[in-house]
Amino acid sequence: MGEEGKAGASLSDRAVDWLVALDCGTADRAAFEAWRTADPRHAAAFAQAAATWRRTADPRLSVLLDQPAEAQQPATEPTPPPPAMLSRRAVAGGALAALVATVGTGTFLAWPRRAYAATAVGERRTLILPDGSYALLNTDTRVGWRFDDERDFWIERGEATLLVREAAKPFRLNSDPIDARLGAGKFNLRLERESAQLLVLAGRAAAVYRGTLARTLAAGNALVVDGAGAQVSHFSPAAIAAATAWERGEIVFNGMRLDRALAEFNRYLPEKIVLQDADLAPTRLGGSFRIADPDGFLQALQQGFDIGHRQQGNQIRLFRRRAA
Protein backbone atom coordinates (compact mmCIF):
# COMPACT_ATOMS: atom_id res chain seq x y z
CA MET A 1 0.00 0.00 0.00
CA GLY A 2 2.25 2.76 -1.22
CA GLU A 3 0.28 6.00 -1.37
CA GLU A 4 -2.06 6.18 1.58
CA GLY A 5 -2.31 9.96 1.59
CA LYS A 6 1.11 11.52 1.66
CA ALA A 7 0.05 14.16 4.16
CA GLY A 8 -1.14 11.44 6.56
CA ALA A 9 2.05 9.42 6.25
CA SER A 10 4.29 12.40 6.86
CA LEU A 11 2.17 13.43 9.83
CA SER A 12 2.81 10.02 11.31
CA ASP A 13 6.55 10.39 10.63
CA ARG A 14 6.51 13.81 12.23
CA ALA A 15 4.80 12.39 15.31
CA VAL A 16 7.48 9.68 15.55
CA ASP A 17 10.21 12.34 15.31
CA TRP A 18 8.66 14.27 18.19
CA LEU A 19 8.19 11.22 20.33
CA VAL A 20 11.75 9.95 19.97
CA ALA A 21 13.18 13.45 20.44
CA LEU A 22 11.19 13.77 23.66
CA ASP A 23 12.35 10.33 24.75
CA CYS A 24 15.99 11.21 24.09
CA GLY A 25 15.64 14.60 25.77
CA THR A 26 16.51 16.58 22.65
CA ALA A 27 13.06 18.08 21.96
CA ASP A 28 12.00 21.66 22.53
CA ARG A 29 9.00 21.05 24.78
CA ALA A 30 7.28 24.33 24.02
CA ALA A 31 7.60 23.78 20.27
CA PHE A 32 6.24 20.29 20.71
CA GLU A 33 3.19 21.46 22.70
CA ALA A 34 2.53 24.13 20.09
CA TRP A 35 2.64 21.51 17.33
CA ARG A 36 0.41 19.09 19.24
CA THR A 37 -2.29 21.62 20.12
CA ALA A 38 -2.31 23.18 16.65
CA ASP A 39 -4.52 20.43 15.22
CA PRO A 40 -6.33 17.40 16.66
CA ARG A 41 -4.82 15.41 13.79
CA HIS A 42 -1.40 16.11 15.24
CA ALA A 43 -2.55 15.02 18.69
CA ALA A 44 -4.08 11.85 17.22
CA ALA A 45 -0.94 11.02 15.22
CA PHE A 46 1.21 11.52 18.29
CA ALA A 47 -1.01 9.31 20.45
CA GLN A 48 -0.81 6.54 17.85
CA ALA A 49 2.97 6.76 17.75
CA ALA A 50 3.03 6.66 21.56
CA ALA A 51 0.74 3.62 21.66
CA THR A 52 2.98 1.74 19.23
CA TRP A 53 6.06 2.85 21.17
CA ARG A 54 4.51 1.41 24.32
CA ARG A 55 4.05 -1.96 22.63
CA THR A 56 7.79 -2.25 22.12
CA ALA A 57 8.27 -2.39 25.89
CA ASP A 58 5.87 -5.30 26.43
CA PRO A 59 7.63 -7.74 28.78
CA ARG A 60 6.38 -10.71 26.78
CA LEU A 61 8.34 -9.54 23.75
CA SER A 62 11.72 -10.57 25.09
CA VAL A 63 10.49 -14.15 25.20
CA LEU A 64 9.46 -14.09 21.58
CA LEU A 65 12.73 -12.47 20.62
CA ASP A 66 14.84 -14.68 22.90
CA GLN A 67 14.09 -17.94 21.19
CA PRO A 68 15.48 -17.31 17.72
CA ALA A 69 18.51 -15.57 19.25
CA GLU A 70 19.16 -18.64 21.39
CA ALA A 71 18.76 -20.93 18.43
CA GLN A 72 21.25 -18.90 16.42
CA GLN A 73 23.87 -18.74 19.09
CA PRO A 74 25.75 -21.96 18.48
CA ALA A 75 26.17 -21.02 14.83
CA THR A 76 27.34 -17.45 15.38
CA GLU A 77 29.52 -18.04 18.42
CA PRO A 78 33.15 -17.45 17.53
CA THR A 79 35.51 -20.28 18.41
CA PRO A 80 37.27 -19.27 21.63
CA PRO A 81 41.04 -19.07 21.38
CA PRO A 82 42.91 -21.75 23.34
CA PRO A 83 43.54 -20.04 26.70
CA ALA A 84 46.87 -21.70 27.47
CA MET A 85 48.54 -19.90 24.61
CA LEU A 86 47.56 -16.43 25.71
CA SER A 87 48.58 -14.13 28.51
CA ARG A 88 45.91 -13.02 30.97
CA ARG A 89 45.84 -9.59 29.40
CA ALA A 90 45.51 -10.93 25.91
CA VAL A 91 42.65 -13.16 27.02
CA ALA A 92 40.85 -10.20 28.50
CA GLY A 93 41.42 -8.18 25.34
CA GLY A 94 40.31 -11.07 23.19
CA ALA A 95 37.18 -11.60 25.22
CA LEU A 96 36.32 -7.94 24.91
CA ALA A 97 36.93 -8.00 21.18
CA ALA A 98 34.74 -11.08 20.89
CA LEU A 99 32.01 -9.33 22.86
CA VAL A 100 32.16 -6.24 20.68
CA ALA A 101 32.17 -8.36 17.56
CA THR A 102 29.16 -10.34 18.70
CA VAL A 103 27.21 -7.26 19.69
CA GLY A 104 28.17 -5.77 16.36
CA THR A 105 26.54 -8.63 14.50
CA GLY A 106 23.36 -8.06 16.42
CA THR A 107 23.38 -10.92 18.90
CA PHE A 108 22.31 -9.60 22.25
CA LEU A 109 24.53 -11.06 24.90
CA ALA A 110 23.33 -8.56 27.43
CA TRP A 111 19.66 -9.33 27.01
CA PRO A 112 18.08 -10.01 30.35
CA ARG A 113 17.35 -13.67 30.67
CA ARG A 114 14.56 -15.37 32.48
CA ALA A 115 15.22 -17.78 35.28
CA TYR A 116 13.58 -21.18 34.91
CA ALA A 117 12.49 -24.03 37.12
CA ALA A 118 10.79 -27.32 36.31
CA THR A 119 9.47 -30.44 37.99
CA ALA A 120 9.51 -34.01 36.72
CA VAL A 121 6.45 -36.27 36.59
CA GLY A 122 5.41 -36.98 40.19
CA GLU A 123 7.58 -34.22 41.64
CA ARG A 124 6.42 -31.15 43.56
CA ARG A 125 8.55 -28.17 44.38
CA THR A 126 8.30 -24.85 46.23
CA LEU A 127 10.15 -21.81 44.92
CA ILE A 128 10.81 -18.58 46.79
CA LEU A 129 10.79 -15.78 44.23
CA PRO A 130 13.02 -12.69 44.46
CA ASP A 131 10.21 -10.55 45.91
CA GLY A 132 9.39 -13.08 48.64
CA SER A 133 6.38 -14.50 46.80
CA TYR A 134 6.06 -18.28 46.66
CA ALA A 135 5.43 -20.57 43.72
CA LEU A 136 4.37 -24.15 44.33
CA LEU A 137 4.92 -26.29 41.27
CA ASN A 138 2.88 -29.40 40.70
CA THR A 139 3.96 -32.41 38.67
CA ASP A 140 5.50 -32.02 35.18
CA THR A 141 5.57 -28.24 35.27
CA ARG A 142 7.89 -25.64 33.78
CA VAL A 143 7.92 -22.00 34.84
CA GLY A 144 10.06 -18.93 34.25
CA TRP A 145 10.35 -15.53 35.88
CA ARG A 146 12.09 -12.22 35.58
CA PHE A 147 11.85 -9.56 38.25
CA ASP A 148 13.16 -6.15 37.36
CA ASP A 149 10.93 -3.17 36.59
CA GLU A 150 7.96 -5.45 36.87
CA ARG A 151 7.34 -8.88 38.26
CA ASP A 152 6.82 -11.34 35.45
CA PHE A 153 6.09 -14.99 35.90
CA TRP A 154 5.51 -17.51 33.11
CA ILE A 155 3.90 -20.92 33.33
CA GLU A 156 4.85 -22.84 30.23
CA ARG A 157 3.26 -26.14 31.11
CA GLY A 158 1.71 -27.94 34.07
CA GLU A 159 0.26 -26.34 37.15
CA ALA A 160 1.39 -23.93 39.84
CA THR A 161 -0.04 -22.12 42.82
CA LEU A 162 1.29 -18.62 43.46
CA LEU A 163 1.33 -16.84 46.80
CA VAL A 164 1.85 -13.26 45.69
CA ARG A 165 3.19 -10.68 48.08
CA GLU A 166 2.02 -7.11 48.11
CA ALA A 167 4.40 -4.79 46.24
CA ALA A 168 4.36 -1.60 44.23
CA LYS A 169 5.47 -3.40 41.07
CA PRO A 170 2.65 -5.24 39.33
CA PHE A 171 2.80 -9.04 39.26
CA ARG A 172 2.10 -10.45 35.84
CA LEU A 173 1.28 -14.07 35.19
CA ASN A 174 1.80 -15.12 31.58
CA SER A 175 0.73 -18.34 29.93
CA ASP A 176 -0.91 -19.66 26.81
CA PRO A 177 -3.87 -18.96 26.75
CA ILE A 178 -4.43 -16.99 29.98
CA ASP A 179 -2.58 -13.87 31.10
CA ALA A 180 -3.34 -12.06 34.33
CA ARG A 181 -2.28 -9.23 36.53
CA LEU A 182 -2.31 -10.47 40.10
CA GLY A 183 -2.80 -8.53 43.30
CA ALA A 184 -1.60 -9.84 46.63
CA GLY A 185 -3.22 -13.22 47.22
CA LYS A 186 -3.21 -16.87 46.23
CA PHE A 187 -3.80 -18.10 42.71
CA ASN A 188 -3.76 -21.43 40.92
CA LEU A 189 -3.15 -21.84 37.20
CA ARG A 190 -3.48 -25.19 35.53
CA LEU A 191 -2.68 -25.84 31.88
CA GLU A 192 -3.79 -28.92 30.03
CA ARG A 193 -3.60 -29.96 26.43
CA GLU A 194 -7.09 -28.74 25.56
CA SER A 195 -7.94 -26.46 28.44
CA ALA A 196 -6.70 -24.03 31.04
CA GLN A 197 -7.97 -22.65 34.29
CA LEU A 198 -7.03 -19.73 36.52
CA LEU A 199 -8.56 -20.04 39.99
CA VAL A 200 -8.41 -17.18 42.48
CA LEU A 201 -8.08 -18.57 46.01
CA ALA A 202 -7.52 -15.23 47.72
CA GLY A 203 -7.16 -11.69 46.43
CA ARG A 204 -8.08 -10.44 42.98
CA ALA A 205 -6.83 -11.04 39.45
CA ALA A 206 -7.41 -9.15 36.23
CA ALA A 207 -7.38 -11.97 33.72
CA VAL A 208 -7.17 -11.82 29.97
CA TYR A 209 -7.88 -14.73 27.67
CA ARG A 210 -5.98 -14.47 24.37
CA GLY A 211 -6.27 -10.71 24.59
CA THR A 212 -10.01 -10.83 23.99
CA LEU A 213 -12.01 -11.69 27.08
CA ALA A 214 -10.93 -9.64 30.07
CA ARG A 215 -12.37 -10.10 33.55
CA THR A 216 -11.63 -9.16 37.08
CA LEU A 217 -11.83 -12.28 39.20
CA ALA A 218 -12.49 -12.32 42.93
CA ALA A 219 -11.70 -15.15 45.35
CA GLY A 220 -13.63 -18.34 44.60
CA ASN A 221 -13.92 -17.55 40.90
CA ALA A 222 -12.06 -19.12 38.03
CA LEU A 223 -11.54 -18.28 34.39
CA VAL A 224 -12.00 -21.60 32.62
CA VAL A 225 -10.93 -21.96 29.01
CA ASP A 226 -11.75 -25.03 26.96
CA GLY A 227 -12.83 -25.99 23.46
CA ALA A 228 -16.15 -24.21 23.99
CA GLY A 229 -14.50 -20.88 24.80
CA ALA A 230 -13.83 -19.02 28.01
CA GLN A 231 -16.12 -18.40 30.93
CA VAL A 232 -15.98 -17.41 34.56
CA SER A 233 -17.17 -20.08 37.01
CA HIS A 234 -17.72 -19.96 40.72
CA PHE A 235 -16.03 -22.78 42.62
CA SER A 236 -17.73 -24.32 45.66
CA PRO A 237 -15.59 -24.84 48.78
CA ALA A 238 -15.50 -28.58 47.96
CA ALA A 239 -14.32 -27.88 44.41
CA ILE A 240 -11.63 -25.53 45.71
CA ALA A 241 -10.45 -28.16 48.21
CA ALA A 242 -10.24 -30.70 45.38
CA ALA A 243 -8.38 -28.29 43.08
CA THR A 244 -5.76 -27.52 45.71
CA ALA A 245 -5.47 -30.99 47.34
CA TRP A 246 -2.19 -31.61 45.47
CA GLU A 247 -0.52 -28.91 47.56
CA ARG A 248 -0.94 -31.26 50.53
CA GLY A 249 0.11 -34.29 48.50
CA GLU A 250 -3.45 -35.50 48.08
CA ILE A 251 -5.79 -36.19 45.24
CA VAL A 252 -9.54 -35.87 45.83
CA PHE A 253 -12.36 -37.39 43.78
CA ASN A 254 -15.83 -35.99 44.42
CA GLY A 255 -17.91 -38.53 42.50
CA MET A 256 -15.60 -38.34 39.50
CA ARG A 257 -15.83 -40.86 36.66
CA LEU A 258 -13.09 -43.49 36.78
CA ASP A 259 -11.64 -42.53 33.39
CA ARG A 260 -11.27 -38.90 34.49
CA ALA A 261 -9.96 -39.94 37.89
CA LEU A 262 -7.27 -42.04 36.18
CA ALA A 263 -6.29 -39.09 34.02
CA GLU A 264 -5.85 -37.09 37.23
CA PHE A 265 -3.78 -39.77 38.95
CA ASN A 266 -1.71 -40.44 35.85
CA ARG A 267 -0.41 -36.87 35.88
CA TYR A 268 1.75 -38.00 38.81
CA LEU A 269 2.74 -41.45 37.59
CA PRO A 270 5.61 -42.34 35.27
CA GLU A 271 3.83 -45.67 34.68
CA LYS A 272 0.26 -44.92 33.67
CA ILE A 273 -2.86 -46.72 34.85
CA VAL A 274 -5.14 -47.66 31.92
CA LEU A 275 -8.54 -49.29 31.57
CA GLN A 276 -8.48 -52.74 30.06
CA ASP A 277 -12.28 -52.98 30.25
CA ALA A 278 -13.66 -49.78 28.71
CA ASP A 279 -17.06 -50.28 30.37
CA LEU A 280 -15.46 -49.46 33.73
CA ALA A 281 -15.07 -45.82 32.66
CA PRO A 282 -18.40 -44.47 34.02
CA THR A 283 -17.79 -45.90 37.54
CA ARG A 284 -18.03 -42.95 39.95
CA LEU A 285 -15.38 -42.58 42.62
CA GLY A 286 -15.26 -40.67 45.87
CA GLY A 287 -12.58 -40.20 48.49
CA SER A 288 -9.12 -38.82 48.90
CA PHE A 289 -5.83 -40.57 48.21
CA ARG A 290 -2.15 -39.93 48.70
CA ILE A 291 -0.43 -38.96 45.47
CA ALA A 292 2.69 -40.77 46.59
CA ASP A 293 0.75 -43.99 47.22
CA PRO A 294 -0.86 -45.25 44.00
CA ASP A 295 -0.92 -48.76 45.50
CA GLY A 296 -3.38 -47.53 48.13
CA PHE A 297 -5.57 -46.25 45.31
CA LEU A 298 -5.37 -49.55 43.42
CA GLN A 299 -6.22 -51.46 46.63
CA ALA A 300 -9.23 -49.24 47.22
CA LEU A 301 -10.45 -49.93 43.69
CA GLN A 302 -10.11 -53.65 44.33
CA GLN A 303 -11.88 -53.57 47.69
CA GLY A 304 -14.56 -51.02 46.87
CA PHE A 305 -15.37 -51.79 43.24
CA ASP A 306 -13.94 -55.25 42.61
CA ILE A 307 -11.61 -53.78 40.01
CA GLY A 308 -8.36 -55.71 39.69
CA HIS A 309 -5.04 -54.57 38.29
CA ARG A 310 -1.96 -56.08 36.75
CA GLN A 311 1.32 -54.76 35.43
CA GLN A 312 1.88 -55.15 31.71
CA GLY A 313 4.97 -53.57 30.18
CA ASN A 314 5.15 -50.05 31.57
CA GLN A 315 1.42 -49.85 32.18
CA ILE A 316 -0.90 -50.87 35.00
CA ARG A 317 -4.08 -52.30 33.49
CA LEU A 318 -7.43 -52.33 35.30
CA PHE A 319 -10.01 -55.04 34.70
CA ARG A 320 -13.30 -56.18 36.18
CA ARG A 321 -12.82 -59.12 38.49
CA ARG A 322 -15.18 -61.99 37.84
CA ALA A 323 -16.68 -63.93 40.71
CA ALA A 324 -14.53 -67.02 40.95
Place this chain on the structure above:
Amino acid sequence: MAWLRDIDIWFADRVFVFSDQHRRYAIKLARQPEEAEELVQEAYARLFALDDWSSIANPHAFTMRIIRNLAIERFRRADIVRLDQSALLRAVDIADDDPTPDVVAMDRAELRQVATVMQDMPPRMREALYLRRIEGLPPAQVAERMNISVSTVETHLVKALRLLVKRLDRRETGAKAEHATSWEKKERQGQV
Protein backbone atom coordinates in the same frame (compact mmCIF):
# COMPACT_ATOMS: atom_id res chain seq x y z
CA MET B 1 7.11 10.65 30.28
CA ALA B 2 5.57 14.01 31.03
CA TRP B 3 4.58 14.46 27.40
CA LEU B 4 1.92 11.76 27.66
CA ARG B 5 -1.42 13.22 28.68
CA ASP B 6 -4.33 11.30 30.18
CA ILE B 7 -6.07 11.32 26.83
CA ASP B 8 -3.04 9.64 25.20
CA ILE B 9 -3.13 6.80 27.69
CA TRP B 10 -6.91 6.53 27.41
CA PHE B 11 -6.54 6.43 23.63
CA ALA B 12 -3.88 3.69 23.76
CA ASP B 13 -5.81 1.56 26.26
CA ARG B 14 -9.37 1.99 25.10
CA VAL B 15 -9.27 2.90 21.41
CA PHE B 16 -5.98 2.00 19.75
CA VAL B 17 -6.11 -1.60 20.99
CA PHE B 18 -9.04 -2.00 18.59
CA SER B 19 -7.35 -0.27 15.66
CA ASP B 20 -7.47 -3.47 13.59
CA GLN B 21 -11.23 -3.50 13.88
CA HIS B 22 -11.45 0.18 13.02
CA ARG B 23 -9.42 -0.36 9.87
CA ARG B 24 -11.33 -3.46 8.87
CA TYR B 25 -14.63 -1.67 9.32
CA ALA B 26 -13.42 1.39 7.42
CA ILE B 27 -12.25 -0.81 4.54
CA LYS B 28 -15.65 -2.49 4.40
CA LEU B 29 -17.30 0.90 4.16
CA ALA B 30 -14.87 2.69 1.89
CA ARG B 31 -13.61 -0.24 -0.17
CA GLN B 32 -10.37 1.61 -0.80
CA PRO B 33 -7.42 1.41 1.58
CA GLU B 34 -6.49 5.08 1.14
CA GLU B 35 -9.98 6.29 1.83
CA ALA B 36 -10.37 3.85 4.72
CA GLU B 37 -7.20 5.13 6.33
CA GLU B 38 -8.49 8.68 5.98
CA LEU B 39 -11.72 7.69 7.71
CA VAL B 40 -9.82 6.13 10.61
CA GLN B 41 -7.44 9.07 10.97
CA GLU B 42 -10.29 11.55 10.79
CA ALA B 43 -12.21 9.60 13.44
CA TYR B 44 -9.17 9.52 15.75
CA ALA B 45 -8.65 13.26 15.25
CA ARG B 46 -12.28 13.88 16.26
CA LEU B 47 -11.64 12.07 19.53
CA PHE B 48 -8.81 14.48 20.28
CA ALA B 49 -11.12 17.44 19.66
CA LEU B 50 -13.52 16.26 22.39
CA ASP B 51 -13.67 17.86 25.82
CA ASP B 52 -15.60 15.07 27.53
CA TRP B 53 -13.71 12.06 26.19
CA SER B 54 -13.34 10.58 29.67
CA SER B 55 -17.10 10.16 30.10
CA ILE B 56 -17.52 7.89 27.05
CA ALA B 57 -18.66 4.50 28.32
CA ASN B 58 -17.42 2.48 25.36
CA PRO B 59 -14.74 4.36 23.43
CA HIS B 60 -14.38 1.55 20.89
CA ALA B 61 -18.06 1.60 19.94
CA PHE B 62 -17.97 5.38 19.95
CA THR B 63 -15.07 5.36 17.50
CA MET B 64 -16.83 2.86 15.24
CA ARG B 65 -19.84 5.16 15.19
CA ILE B 66 -17.72 8.15 14.21
CA ILE B 67 -16.23 6.11 11.38
CA ARG B 68 -19.70 5.19 10.21
CA ASN B 69 -20.94 8.79 10.41
CA LEU B 70 -17.94 10.04 8.49
CA ALA B 71 -18.61 7.40 5.85
CA ILE B 72 -22.26 8.47 5.62
CA GLU B 73 -21.18 12.08 5.12
CA ARG B 74 -18.95 11.00 2.28
CA PHE B 75 -21.65 8.90 0.67
CA ARG B 76 -24.07 11.82 0.82
CA ARG B 77 -21.58 14.00 -0.94
CA ALA B 78 -21.13 11.37 -3.61
CA ASP B 79 -23.76 11.15 -6.35
CA ILE B 80 -24.37 7.45 -6.17
CA VAL B 81 -24.66 5.38 -3.03
CA ARG B 82 -24.07 1.73 -3.63
CA LEU B 83 -26.70 -0.55 -2.14
CA ASP B 84 -24.25 -2.84 -0.41
CA GLN B 85 -22.71 0.14 1.35
CA SER B 86 -26.00 1.43 2.69
CA ALA B 87 -26.79 -2.07 3.93
CA LEU B 88 -23.48 -2.14 5.76
CA LEU B 89 -24.21 1.17 7.36
CA ARG B 90 -27.44 -0.09 8.81
CA ALA B 91 -25.82 -3.25 10.07
CA VAL B 92 -23.48 -1.73 12.64
CA ASP B 93 -24.33 -3.23 15.96
CA ILE B 94 -22.11 -2.45 18.82
CA ALA B 95 -23.74 -2.06 22.18
CA ASP B 96 -22.65 1.42 23.12
CA ASP B 97 -23.49 1.14 26.76
CA ASP B 98 -21.37 -1.89 27.52
CA PRO B 99 -18.29 -0.52 29.16
CA THR B 100 -15.14 -1.96 27.68
CA PRO B 101 -13.08 -4.18 29.96
CA ASP B 102 -10.62 -2.31 32.13
CA VAL B 103 -7.72 -4.50 31.15
CA VAL B 104 -7.01 -5.14 27.52
CA ALA B 105 -3.64 -6.59 26.78
CA MET B 106 -2.09 -6.67 23.40
CA ASP B 107 -3.14 -10.01 21.97
CA ARG B 108 -0.66 -12.63 20.95
CA ALA B 109 -1.06 -12.09 17.24
CA GLU B 110 -0.20 -8.41 17.66
CA LEU B 111 2.66 -9.26 19.96
CA ARG B 112 4.08 -11.67 17.41
CA GLN B 113 3.68 -9.03 14.76
CA VAL B 114 5.72 -6.56 16.83
CA ALA B 115 8.36 -9.25 17.40
CA THR B 116 8.43 -10.08 13.69
CA VAL B 117 8.92 -6.47 12.67
CA MET B 118 11.69 -6.18 15.27
CA GLN B 119 13.38 -9.30 14.00
CA ASP B 120 13.28 -8.03 10.44
CA MET B 121 15.00 -4.79 11.40
CA PRO B 122 18.65 -4.13 10.55
CA PRO B 123 20.68 -5.41 13.55
CA ARG B 124 21.89 -2.03 14.83
CA MET B 125 18.44 -0.50 14.67
CA ARG B 126 16.97 -3.47 16.49
CA GLU B 127 19.73 -3.41 19.07
CA ALA B 128 19.11 0.28 19.84
CA LEU B 129 15.38 -0.34 20.18
CA TYR B 130 15.91 -3.40 22.33
CA LEU B 131 18.34 -1.73 24.71
CA ARG B 132 16.12 1.34 25.06
CA ARG B 133 12.73 -0.33 25.31
CA ILE B 134 13.13 -3.85 26.65
CA GLU B 135 16.25 -3.40 28.73
CA GLY B 136 15.08 0.12 29.54
CA LEU B 137 18.54 1.72 29.37
CA PRO B 138 18.62 5.55 29.17
CA PRO B 139 19.59 6.83 25.67
CA ALA B 140 23.06 7.86 26.89
CA GLN B 141 23.77 4.33 28.09
CA VAL B 142 22.44 2.83 24.88
CA ALA B 143 24.88 5.09 23.05
CA GLU B 144 27.73 3.98 25.29
CA ARG B 145 26.86 0.30 24.98
CA MET B 146 26.68 0.54 21.20
CA ASN B 147 29.69 2.84 20.99
CA ILE B 148 27.80 5.47 19.00
CA SER B 149 26.55 9.00 19.69
CA VAL B 150 23.19 9.75 21.31
CA SER B 151 22.03 11.42 18.12
CA THR B 152 22.77 8.22 16.18
CA VAL B 153 20.75 6.31 18.78
CA GLU B 154 17.95 8.78 18.16
CA THR B 155 18.16 8.21 14.41
CA HIS B 156 17.99 4.43 14.91
CA LEU B 157 14.96 4.81 17.19
CA VAL B 158 13.16 7.14 14.77
CA LYS B 159 13.66 4.69 11.91
CA ALA B 160 12.65 1.75 14.09
CA LEU B 161 9.43 3.36 15.29
CA ARG B 162 8.51 4.59 11.80
CA LEU B 163 8.93 1.07 10.53
CA LEU B 164 6.80 -0.35 13.33
CA VAL B 165 4.03 2.21 12.84
CA LYS B 166 3.95 1.50 9.11
CA ARG B 167 4.12 -2.26 9.30
CA LEU B 168 1.62 -2.59 12.14
CA ASP B 169 -0.87 -0.18 10.56
CA ARG B 170 -0.94 -2.23 7.42
CA ARG B 171 -1.48 -5.61 8.91
CA GLU B 172 -4.86 -6.03 7.26
CA THR B 173 -3.89 -4.78 3.85
CA GLY B 174 -0.45 -6.30 4.32
CA ALA B 175 -1.96 -9.76 4.63
CA LYS B 176 -3.77 -9.21 1.37
CA ALA B 177 -0.66 -7.96 -0.31
CA GLU B 178 1.22 -11.05 0.82
CA HIS B 179 -1.48 -13.20 -0.63
CA ALA B 180 -1.23 -11.34 -3.91
CA THR B 181 2.52 -11.76 -3.95
CA SER B 182 2.38 -15.51 -3.56
CA TRP B 183 -0.26 -15.63 -6.24
CA GLU B 184 1.94 -13.52 -8.48
CA LYS B 185 4.83 -15.82 -7.78
CA LYS B 186 2.77 -18.77 -8.94
CA GLU B 187 1.83 -16.85 -12.04
CA ARG B 188 5.44 -16.11 -12.76
CA GLN B 189 6.49 -19.68 -12.15
CA GLY B 190 3.71 -20.77 -14.50
CA GLN B 191 5.04 -18.52 -17.17
CA VAL B 192 8.60 -19.72 -16.85
